[in-house]
Every structure is written in C-alpha cells, then in structure tokens.
Amino acid sequence: MSTLQTLDRGLRALDLVAQSPSGISVADLSRELDVHRAICYRIVATLEAHALVARTADGRIRLGVAAAVLSSRFEPQFAGDVQPLLHALADETRATAFVSAAQGPNCVVIMVAEPEDTLLRVGYRVGSSHPLDRGAAGIAILALRPETSRDPEEVRRARAEGYSLTRGQLEHGAVGIASGIALPEGTGSSAGLERSVGVVAIDGLDTDRAAAAVMRTAREIEHLISV
Structure with a gap:
C-alpha cells in the first residue's frame, strides 16, 4: 500500500x-x-x-487545542459503539463490566454496564479513580506500554497472558479482570487514549471464563476503532 x-x-x-x-x-x-x-x-x-x-x-x-477537539468528537462515537459490547460482557460474566482510561498516574472509569439478572453487584461508578499500578484495569493499561526493567511482576504477567487479574486491591473481596485495548498500528500511546476493558465481581467469579470473555471483548473493541 x-x-x-x-x-x-x-x-x-x-x-x-x-x-x-x-x-x-x-x-x-x-x-x-x-x-x-x-x-x-x-x-x-x-x-x-x-x-x-x-x-x-x-x-x-x-x-494544541484542535487535538482536544478531535478527541472530544471521538468520545460519543466510541461510547455508542462500545456500550452494546460492554452490556453483553456484563451479562455473559454476570459481573459489572467497565472501560477505564489512563489519566496521568491514575486510572479512571469512563463507562460501566451492569448485568441484568444478578442481585449482588460491585458498585463501580463512572469517574472512579485509582492509581494505575493498583487494580486490574490500570495494570492492563500498563501492560500495553513498552517493556522496561522497572515493570512490576503483575504488569509482566499481564503482558504475557493478555489480561490482568487482581483480588481485593481496590475493594475487599472483589475480583477484577481486565485486558488492554491496543490502539491501531502507528497511533502510539496518545494522551487520553490508553484504555482497558474488564469486569469486577465479588469472589465466586469464574475467572477463566471471564478472562476469555474480557480478552475477546478487547479484541472486538480494537476492531471497532480500527475500521
């Protein structure tokens, strides 16, 4: 080409x-x-x-300011395309599904979907923020970045396995699984575009099944933003 x-x-x-x-x-x-x-x-x-x-x-x-304008115009399109996938992920895993984004040293929840037929849910609201190196969502984002000698073991494992799994790091008894959403080739880690998708639930989550569903959803989102 x-x-x-x-x-x-x-x-x-x-x-x-x-x-x-x-x-x-x-x-x-x-x-x-x-x-x-x-x-x-x-x-x-x-x-x-x-x-x-x-x-x-x-x-x-x-x-410059025009870069921010372009980014803001991307958000409604991204949300509209991804929300159905997020709801499907929540229903399949019977867990709260989310998309998070890197914002400086923190990881911020930007989208949430709740499963339809589950009584016990983990409260995870849009705008929730925590350090990138704590919780599955942030670790999955860090795993997308170029490897360095300073990477903690959790990031190395997530990079090797394609997803991160944490227990009780952000909420007692909660299990989180997340996979990074890789940007199209050549895009780089542009500010505001480093993201991950995942699920969080109280102990009892089928982690193998959830990990497979989360990684599949990450690939589906990647396909959406690359076409």
Whole structure:
C-alpha cells in the first residue's frame, strides 16, 4: 500500500508530540523523524496552522487545542459503539463490566454496564479513580506500554497472558479482570487514549471464563476503532 510521505511525517510528528507531555524541541523531533531540521520546522508550522500543536514560551512543541477537539468528537462515537459490547460482557460474566482510561498516574472509569439478572453487584461508578499500578484495569493499561526493567511482576504477567487479574486491591473481596485495548498500528500511546476493558465481581467469579470473555471483548473493541 502506497502512502503520502509528507502526511505520514506529519502524523508521526503529531504522535511524537502526544507522547511528550512536557513538550518536545524541534531538534529532538527532527532527530526522531530522521529529517532535516528545516523540514521539521515546516511540518510543525503546518500542524501549528491547524492548531494541532502549539509552542510553549521556551519553544517546545505541545499538543494544541484542535487535538482536544478531535478527541472530544471521538468520545460519543466510541461510547455508542462500545456500550452494546460492554452490556453483553456484563451479562455473559454476570459481573459489572467497565472501560477505564489512563489519566496521568491514575486510572479512571469512563463507562460501566451492569448485568441484568444478578442481585449482588460491585458498585463501580463512572469517574472512579485509582492509581494505575493498583487494580486490574490500570495494570492492563500498563501492560500495553513498552517493556522496561522497572515493570512490576503483575504488569509482566499481564503482558504475557493478555489480561490482568487482581483480588481485593481496590475493594475487599472483589475480583477484577481486565485486558488492554491496543490502539491501531502507528497511533502510539496518545494522551487520553490508553484504555482497558474488564469486569469486577465479588469472589465466586469464574475467572477463566471471564478472562476469555474480557480478552475477546478487547479484541472486538480494537476492531471497532480500527475500521
């Protein structure tokens, strides 16, 4: 498949900027893109003209307001596509199903679905937040990131198995299972797009069956956002 080189470079530049919360210099950006600095300046100027990037006082490049607008327009589409899958997951596992997103050092619940025919449920509300390194949802997100020597064992295991399983980390007696939602190839870990899907229930959850259902749902969501 042929691609347009200039557009490809611009999109790669935008992804690199998104992965640099404190901003990135033009020199570093040109080195990452493997292009001459003059070409990099033109790429940045084009993105800046569309408000996709902005310059800080010291000249570093950060995401611009238009990037946030694009992200906000993606959310209703994502929610509408994913909600039926989340309800199906909740009913299949007889557990509370959820989608969580990384927000700085925390993991925030952004969608929830309850099973229809279960009396005992774990209260998990939209907006609930906890550290990324505690709870199945956050660990599943960390497992999507590039491997480092500092990764805890839970993250390494989740990366190897395709899902994370935790017991009692966020609520006594609760069992959580989650799988990361990988972004399309070349998207990178853009801010606000690192997500996981999972279920949580009181002890008694069939973890093998739930893990299989959670991973299948993660792949279904990945398919939705890549077409």
